[in-house]
Amino acid sequence: MASPQNALHATRDYSTITEIAYHESPPSYKTFLEQYLEPNLPVIIGPDLTKHWRARLQWVSHDTGKPNFDNLREQLCHNPVEVPVADCQCKDFTDQRRSTMDLKAFLDEWETDSMANTPSRTYLKDFHFVRTFPHYDAYETPDIFRDDWMNEFWTRRMDMDDDYRFVYCGGDGTFTPFHADVYRSYSWSANICGIKKWTLFPPNQEHLFCDNLKNTVYDIENVDPVQFPNFDKAKRFTIYQKPGETLFVPSGWWHQVHNIGDTISINHNWCNGSxxxxxxxxxxxxxxxxxxxxxxxxxxxxxxxxxxxxxxxxxxxxxxxxxxxxxxxxxxxxxxxxxxxxxxxxxxxxxxxxxxxxxxxxxxxxxxxxxxxxxxxxxxxxxxxxxxxxxxxxxxxxxxxxxxxxxxxxxx
Incomplete structure (x- = not known):
């Protein structure tokens, strides 16, 4: 039985999009709902949304704009903390090779790379920060993203203790391969420091991303034109997310993310009726x-x-x-x-x-x-x-x- 076309949802048309919208100040919920959530379109929101967050105030050196490694170690490394990391130079099927690492050891390695202006290989990603530090209050979920069924449900499940609230930390050159988010959920990503280069692809182009064996492009900057002859035909948008800015990534938008300089970001995967x-x-x-x-x-x-x-x-x-x-x-x-x-x-x-x-x-x-x-x-x-x-x-x-x-x- 095929999934029905639900008349209760808005018609989504991506053919006329020419740019990613930008709001200097957070839009009202009504504006966000009508212009971005229901039509499933991305938007960037300026630093006003995050300027009061503890993460913005204490995790960043205000002299350099880089991570404040001393503060991070002092506040987060009282006890050993295992964090998930990815090796950005080692492909593992459609992802990067994953492992775990002590948080302090990761911060030490990252700071060494940063001081030497050396591209990083290790990327801390999908770190369940709220679950690990439940009383830290590094940030607050913005009102326009509060209608979050995934985190509302997963944090109330009786069969597991989990959520979809993450922190990402990585040096220059770290990246996330080409993908669409789990369950075709939304995501919002707030940049605490550094710059992220996002390349976003509107939905309904998946046939251009696959080869004859249904393998998907791994790295959009290194695409084999013989294996993926139609990839260059895909419509895409490239944006550079600056410190303090927040990006709303709609459902089913494929994307790849590259870190420029030392970056920290906070991310939720989420969904709702829209x-x-x-x-x-x-x-x-x-x-x-x-x-x-x-x-x-x-x-x-x-x-x-x-x-x-x-x-x-x-x-x-x-x-x-x-x-x-x-x-x-x-x-x-x-x-x-x-x-x-x-x-x-x-x-x-x-x-x-x-x-x-x-x-x-x-x-x-x-x-x-x-x-x-x-x-x-x-x-x-x-x-x-x-x-x-x-x-x-x-x-x-x-x-x-x-x-x-x-x-x-x-x-x-």
Whole structure:
């Protein structure tokens, strides 16, 4: 069953885009929703958005504009902290080789490279900073990005302790390979110091990024024209994100990021009702790819075994399955209904946790739900959530998996 075109979502047209918009001061939520979130378009926001953050004030040397390595070590290295790092000179399939490293050792190595004006090889990335330092308060999520279902849901899950809030640190020459974000989520990235060169590609050009074996371009600055003969035809935008600026990266926009000088950035992956249809399309596409890869096993499996196997592989390869999407939508639906029952009151004190949620041992602070003024009309969001839930209930294999493997009652 193909993913439906959901009439509840805006039509998105990328053909007339000529530049990436820039706002010197943060736009109102209404402006952000109507001009960028719903049409799925990027925007850069000036340093006013981040100027009061602790990270901006204490992580950067105001004389040089470079990282304040002494402050970082003093504030973050009281105890050993293992951080994830990538080797930017070693490709590992579609990513870079990943490992872990002590944070102080990373800062020492990075400072040595910086003082010698030597390009760096090691890039600290996908570091769950809030989970590691839950009381540090390095920044606050801007109001226009508060309608964040991924972090609201993941930080309230009963089966894991996780989030999608990250810090990235790297010297000159470090980079992230060509990709689109997990689940086709949005991301926002705030530059604490340094300059990031972003190259962004609007959606619906994926056929230009792949070779005959469905391999995707790894590094847009080193593309084999024989393997990828059509890549140069892809529409793209290049921007240079300066210190203090924040970039909103929309859903499904492929991109590559290069660090110019010593850079630190704070990033959230997130989603909400405005790109819920794109998330549904993404999980359907991921599942279709899994089914294609193991199609040769279908005839030797019982139907239920086939469905369960595909969901296991989907979770392993893509990080989610029908259960993940179902539970996220149900969590948000419950919260939206509570806000509607209270007449759209701005305070969130009535959004209480269950006893189980309160007793769940967590390192990761719970991401507080958005206020009514920080999200689209509640009735529209509820209709969007219900449309996806109805789709899942009516998709035969999804329903069987949730009812027989996850023991869920879908029509309660």
């Amino acid at each position: 790109n819920l249809d794109l998330l549904l399309d993404s999980i359907c596409s991921d599942l279709k790819e899994v089914e294609r890869e193991i199609e040769h096993l279908k005839d030797v499996m019982e139907e239920g075994e086939w469905i369960e196997t595909c969901q296991k592989l989907l979770l392993l390869n893509s990080g989610w399955d029908w259960s993940t999407l179902w539970h996220m939508c149900m969590t948000i639906r419950k919260r939206i209904q509570a806000q509607m029952r209270h007449g759209g009151l701005e305070e969130s004190s009535y959004l209480t946790f269950t006893k189980d949620e309160e007793e769940m041992p967590r390192k990761t602070p719970i991401f507080q739900p958005p206020l009514v003024s920080q999200q689209p009309p509640l009735d529209l969001t509820l209709r969007r959530v219900d449309a996806v839930l109805d789709y899942i209930k009516n998709e035969k294999s999804a329903r069987w998996f949730l009812e027989h493997i996850k023991n869920l009652v879908l029509d309660d």
